[in-house]
Amino acid sequence: MANTNVVPKYTQLFINNEFVDAVSGKKFPTVNPATGKVIAEIAEGDKADVDLAVAAAKKAFHRNSEWRKLSPTQRSELMLKLCSLMERDKLILASLETQDNGKPLSNSIFAVAAAIDALKYYAGWTDKFTGNTIPAEPYVAQTRKEPIGVVGQIIPWNYPINMLAWKWAPALCVGCTIVMKPAEQTPLTALHAAALAKEAGFPAGVINVITGYGPTAGAAISEHHDIQKVAFTGSGEIGRIIMQAAAKSNLKRVTLELGGKSPLVIFEDVDVDQAVSIAHNAVFPNAGQTCCAGTRTYVHEKIYDEFVKKSVALAKARKLGNPFDATVEQGPQIDEEMMNKVLGYVDIGVKQGANLACGGKRFGNEGYFIEPTIFTEVTENMRIAQEEIFGPVMSVLKFSSLEEVIDRANDVEYGLAAGVLTNDINKATKFANI
Ligand SMILES: NC(=O)C1=CN([C@@H]2O[C@H](COP(=O)(O)OP(=O)(O)OC[C@H]3O[C@@H](n4cnc5c(N)ncnc54)[C@H](OP(=O)(O)O)[C@@H]3O)[C@@H](O)[C@H]2O)C=CC1
Ligand SMILES: CCCCCC/C=C/C(=O)O
Numbered sequence: 001m002a003n004t005n006v007v008p009k010y011t012q013l014f015i016n017n018e019f020v021d022a023v024s025g026k027k028f029p030t031v032n033p034a035t036g037k038v039i040a041e042i043a044e045g046d047k048a049d050v051d052l053a054v055a056a057a058k059k060a061f062h063r064n065s066e067w068r069k070l071s072p073t074q075r076s077e078l079m080l081k082l083c084s085l086m087e088r089d090k091l092i093l094a095s096l097e098t099q100d101n102g103k104p105l106s107n108s109i110f111a112v113a114a115a116i117d118a119l120k121y122y123a124g125w126t127d128k129f130t131g132n133t134i135p136a137e138p139y140v141a142q143t144r145k146e147p148i149g150v151v152g153q154i155i156p157w158n159y160p161i162n163m164l165a166w167k168w169a170p171a172l173c174v175g176c177t178i179v180m181k182p183a184e185q186t187p188l189t190a191l192h193a194a195a196l197a198k199e200a201g202f203p204a205g206v207i208n209v210i211t212g213y214g215p216t217a218g219a220a221i222s223e224h225h226d227i228q229k230v231a232f233t234g235s236g237e238i239g240r241i242i243m244q245a246a247a248k249s250n251l252k253r254v255t256l257e258l259g260g261k262s263p264l265v266i267f268e269d270v271d272v273d274q275a276v277s278i279a280h281n282a283v284f285p286n287a288g289q290t291c292c293a294g295t296r297t298y299v300h301e302k303i304y305d306e307f308v309k310k311s312v313a314l315a316k317a318r319k320l321g322n323p324f325d326a327t328v329e330q331g332p333q334i335d336e337e338m339m340n341k342v343l344g345y346v347d348i349g350v351k352q353g354a355n356l357a358c359g360g361k362r363f364g365n366e367g368y369f370i371e372p373t374i375f376t377e378v379t380e381n382m383r384i385a386q387e388e389i390f391g392p393v394m395s396v397l398k399f400s401s402l403e404e405v406i407d408r409a410n411d412v413e414y415g416l417a418a419g420v421l422t423n424d425i426n427k428a429t430k431f432a433n434i
């Protein structure tokens with residue numbers, strides 16, 4: 001079992017394979033959301049540090065650099081070596097993740113394993129990128145895929161080590177170099193992973209990690225003229241800012257993975273107990289802080305009452321508390337601000353006429369926990385049915401026909417994910433295709 005008291009070894013910026021203080025000398029606290037206590041003081045990078053990191057990453061990408069001269073197989077070997085070191089340190093990484101993010105330790109152990117799997121997957125792709133030969137008579141045209149250069153990566157706090165792996169792995173696979181900014185709330189696993197990358201043998205400058213705040217360090221990345229691409233996961237609001245910054249600077253490429261308000265539609269032919277369990281697990285894991293959570297639970301009128309009764313019982317039985325306790329299923333929200341934002345949505349739901357079937361309150365008085373919450377009698381005109389709450393809140397809506405629920409499920413600004421539960425393959429296919 002992981003040592004619950006792992007003390008973070010790395011708290012500085014990681015630039016050019018060295019841990020260094022921020023140019024400004026500033027630091028910021030990273031807080032354990034289960035206790036509200038400071039875990040460590042972390043270097044607060046800003047534009048000056050991003051400039052240094054980008055210069056290192058640019059140098060590492062130079063055509064004559066050690067990194068560029070590696071064959072695809074050698075890049076793969078480095079990635080696999082990093083995987084072995086993450087495997088060696090998996091309990092350290094998991095402990096740091098749980099301290100920083102608050103998710104139960106078993107979830108963090110699973111998350112580290114999933115991050116390693118993602119890196120391994122991309123390690124297998126390094127030598128499989130081919131171009132095309134295009135008949136363009138009397139000529140023959142050829143395309144060739146090349147690494148784009150220095151990539152900026154800005155990630156959120158909900159799955160820190162996974163977000164890191166999902167962004168590092170494809171970039172390293174094709175031979176790019178990286179300047180990453182982790183979320184201010186969860187810098188610890190990124191810094192530990194950076195140390196492992198150095199130990200694995202990645203050349204200096206290939207991976208750089210700038211801890212700090214979005215409007216300073218994050219903005220410096222998205223505005224930078226020597227960054228060729230920025231990959232971002234987080235809110236739609238910041239996604240828009242990043243796209244604008246990319247357009248105003250050097251028209252760098254942008255990929256955005258943003259929020260959601262995903263429907264889970266449950267038809268009357270299902271096993272209700274199974275549906276209750278699936279719907280519960282579509283919302284409550286990670287304290288509801290998942291972009292693709294199925295938070296709009298559409299239930300057919302014939303099973304609605306039974307579904308609600310059983311869902312409320314399951315939600316009430318969910319165990320909250322110290323995420324290092326192996327019996328705990330749900331940790332805290334990421335910080336006080338998010339806790340208050342979620343509680344604010346509970347108030348809005350009540351004021352707009354939804355029925356608060358269970359939960360809705362802060363749990364305990366230490367840390368930032370919220371009771372698993374279920375609203376019933378929800379309708380699409382309510383804000384809790386339209387806006388991403390990012391907390392342990394399920395909204396249950398009643399429906400009576402396939403045609404009706406397709407329109408209602410699509411009646412939202414977001415379009416990230418959707419789920420359907422039925423034993424009728426025709427219904428499932430029709431729903432999925434529209
Ligand atoms: N799709 C997803 O997986 C996620 C969605 N969200 C949604 O976003 C909401 C708010 O969460 P929040 O943490 O504030 O998410 P943000 O979108 O603000 O943060 C995500 C990342 O972007 C950085 N950032 C913030 N401002 C800028 C900027 N101006 N330029 C560049 N980077 C910036 C953040 O830095 P910093 O750490 O300093 O804030 C963080 O690293 C949540 O309630 C949820 O609805 C949140 C997290 C993940
Ligand atoms: C440990 C793997 C968890 C996968 C969760 C996917 C969610 C992504 C997101 O919220 O952006």
